[in-house]
Amino acid sequence: MNPLKKLIKWAQRKSPWIIHFNAGACNGCDIEVVDALTPRFDLERFGVLQKGSPRHADVLVCTGAVTMQTADRLKNIYDQMAEPKFVVAVGTCACSGGVFGDCYCVKGGIDAVIPVSAYIPGCAARPEAIIDGVVKLLSTLEDKKLQPKNPIVINSEKELADMLDEAEAAEENTETENFEENKAKEDNENA
Amino acid sequence: MSKNLVIPIGPQHPSLKEPACFTITLEGEKVIEADIGIGYNHRGIEKSCESRNYYQALYIIERVCGICSHSHSTCYLSGVEKLAGVEIPRRAAFIRTIFGELERLHSHLLWLGVAGHEIGFDTLFMYTWRDRELVLDILAMLCGNRVNYGINTLGGVRRDLEPQHIDDIRRMCAKIEERNNYYVNLALSDATLAARLSGVGMLSKEDALKYGAVGPVLRASGVKSDTRRNDPYLIYPEIPFDVITYDSCDVFGRVVVRVLEINESIKIIRYCLDNMPDGDIIAKMPRKIPAGEVVSRYEAPRGEDVHFIKANGTDIPERVKVRAPSEANWHSMAHMLKGDYLADTPIIIAAIDPCYSCTDRAITLNNAAGSKRTDWEAIRKHGIEFYRNKGVDVSRILLPEKINY
Numbered sequence: 314m315n316p317l318k319k320l321i322k323w324a325q326r327k328s329p330w331i332i333h334f335n336a337g338a339c340n341g342c343d344i345e346v347v348d349a350l351t352p353r354f355d356l357e358r359f360g361v362l363q364k365g366s367p368r369h370a371d372v373l374v375c376t377g378a379v380t381m382q383t384a385d386r387l388k389n390i391y392d393q394m395a396e397p398k399f400v401v402a403v404g405t406c407a408c409s410g411g412v413f414g415d416c417y418c419v420k421g422g423i424d425a426v427i428p429v430s431a432y433i434p435g436c437a438a439r440p441e442a443i444i445d446g447v448v449k450l451l452s453t454l455e456d457k458k459l460q461p462k463n464p465i466v467i468n469s470e471k472e473l474a475d476m477l478d479e480a481e482a483a484e485e486n487t488e489t490e491n492f493e494e495n496k497a498k499e500d501n502e503n504a
Numbered sequence: 505m506s507k508n509l510v511i512p513i514g515p516q517h518p519s520l521k522e523p524a525c526f527t528i529t530l531e532g533e534k535v536i537e538a539d540i541g542i543g544y545n546h547r548g549i550e551k552s553c554e555s556r557n558y559y560q561a562l563y564i565i566e567r568v569c570g571i572c573s574h575s576h577s578t579c580y581l582s583g584v585e586k587l588a589g590v591e592i593p594r595r596a597a598f599i600r601t602i603f604g605e606l607e608r609l610h611s612h613l614l615w616l617g618v619a620g621h622e623i624g625f626d627t628l629f630m631y632t633w634r635d636r637e638l639v640l641d642i643l644a645m646l647c648g649n650r651v652n653y654g655i656n657t658l659g660g661v662r663r664d665l666e667p668q669h670i671d672d673i674r675r676m677c678a679k680i681e682e683r684n685n686y687y688v689n690l691a692l693s694d695a696t697l698a699a700r701l702s703g704v705g706m707l708s709k710e711d712a713l714k715y716g717a718v719g720p721v722l723r724a725s726g727v728k729s730d731t732r733r734n735d736p737y738l739i740y741p742e743i744p745f746d747v748i749t750y751d752s753c754d755v756f757g758r759v760v761v762r763v764l765e766i767n768e769s770i771k772i773i774r775y776c777l778d779n780m781p782d783g784d785i786i787a788k789m790p791r792k793i794p795a796g797e798v799v800s801r802y803e804a805p806r807g808e809d810v811h812f813i814k815a816n817g818t819d820i821p822e823r824v825k826v827r828a829p830s831e832a833n834w835h836s837m838a839h840m841l842k843g844d845y846l847a848d849t850p851i852i853i854a855a856i857d858p859c860y861s862c863t864d865r866a867i868t869l870n871n872a873a874g875s876k877r878t879d880w881e882a883i884r885k886h887g888i889e890f891y892r893n894k895g896v897d898v899s900r901i902l903l904p905e906k907i908n909y
């Protein structure tokens with residue numbers, strides 16, 4: 314790979330610039346996207362910067378079901394972005410149309426108009442899930458290929474459930490340990 | 505005479521904005537005509553309610569707007585409950601009120617941050633959004649979700665408040681109150697902020713009434729109007745609280761009204777926690793709603809929300825019409841823009857706290873056929889530079905050195 318390309322790839326991986334587009338969202342997911350950029354979650358620590366112009370951006374973060382009015386504009390914005398480019402669909406609406414799926418003015422999810430490389434479901438998608446999605450997308454870029462072969466799907470519900478299970482299991486372990494310890498102590502004292 | 509310049513802005517705005525298109529006609533630096541094109545977010549919610557039963561429609565009504573989702577669902581439900589002749593249990597009314605006020609808290613904090621951002625005071629933006637997280641934590645704890653709470657259901661609420669939650673809510677209230685007192689102080693005493701915001705986006709009392717402004721915009725023009733007081737619902741008739749007004753009629757007044765309203769909301773939440781009765785949280789609702797029509801009103805964070813529901817005796821509503829507060833404020837905004845500098849447009853537009861997803865339901869679609877589009881960011885930067893050159897630099901405002909979290 315020639316050095317310039319290498320440099321570009323490195324920069325993209327380490328500091329992706331995102332642009333946020335609301336294709337017809339209820340606002341919930343937009344606020345969560347902005348939330349991910351504010352101090353509590355701070356997406357900027359991964360080098361993610363929000364940009365105003367599609368020409369500067371690497372990642373298009375879309376929220377909401379695509380309405381008839383925004384479909385062409387979404388396509389326009391996507392076309393204006395420089396290669397290589399990625400699209401992240403945030404929220405159930407963006408993934409499939411969600412609750413607005415059968416409204417007369419809605420075309421469906423983001424993938425009805427442009428290709429999507431990461432899906433982050435949730436109504437609204439939590440900032441943690443959004444961060445997870447962006448980080449996973451970045452880590453696939455570490456590989457040779459610049460476009461992930463299969464879209465990434467963040468299943469935050471399942472991950473959360475797994476995490477809770479793990480925590481519970483760990484807690485149980487410590488409890489039994491403590492119990493054994495205490496028992497041993499008591500035995501000693503009695504002796 | 506110089507030629508007028510027409511600047512189209514949008515519809516894609518970066519950062520906090522949803523799609524909308526403004527066409528601004530300039531004479532020199534002054535705006536002489538402002539035209540607003542909305543409808544990009546039209547999803548057809550009202551129509552789709554007509555093919556869902558009352559329970560299913562509730563979930564789509566809740567998603568009219570993600571920021572004031574509780575306002576819309578409560579407004580819709582009070583209408584449906586009135587038609588069915590069902591009175592919700594007192595405890596459920598208390599819980600709905602608490603959620604309504606929590607929503608107002610986070611919405612006003614959000615707005616304060618956005619306003620700060622538009623005038624180039626990004627520190628304030630980061631501060632208020634961090635404080636807002638405290639409210640969202642409480643909401644997530646009470647109902648399991650940060651946005652779109654899903655707490656309301658026909659005849660009451662779906663989850664009860666546990667005793668340990670009450671302590672957490674009190675703690676959060678104390679923290680937010682402490683932080684908000686600082687914002688109140690900042691708004692009322694900081695000379696830079698006053699220099700930047702006073703006299704901007706004037707809307708006289710007469711005009712506010714003429715153009716049908718609602719909510720904090722109307723109250724900042726000195727009109728004492730609040731649905732919680734004028735046409736009380738839930739348990740508001742018994743709650744002691746002040747309707748905040750300010751008569752400077754400009755953007756500065758709107759900041760003051762909103763920060764003071766945060767304190768009022770905290771007061772209301774405390775009252776609810778202190779006086780919460782025991783009992784059921786849900787009443788039995790008939791599946792079919794008797795035929796009739798109803799208009800219900802609710803004071804959302806942005807102003808008065810009105811829902812009209814027509815029932816025909818089946819389990820499916822015949823017509824649902826939503827008049828969201830932002831929709832009522834567009835007209836006064838177009839008026840406010842006239843005569844101000846181009847540099848002031850971002851903050852004037854932000855000052856009504858526009859919510860496009862609320863607005864865009866039954867509006868005729870506009871065709872935004874324009875060639876060159878200016879983006880929002882450029883105008884915002886222009887605004888910040890413009891005032892910096894005049895010696896007003898809000899980013900230089902000193903903030904307290906230590907904050908406890």
Ligand code: SF4
Pocket residue numbers: 337338339340341342343376377378403404405406407411412435436437438567570651652
């Ligand atoms: S997924 Fe839910 S919160 Fe997000 S835009 Fe859609 S309706 Fe709103």
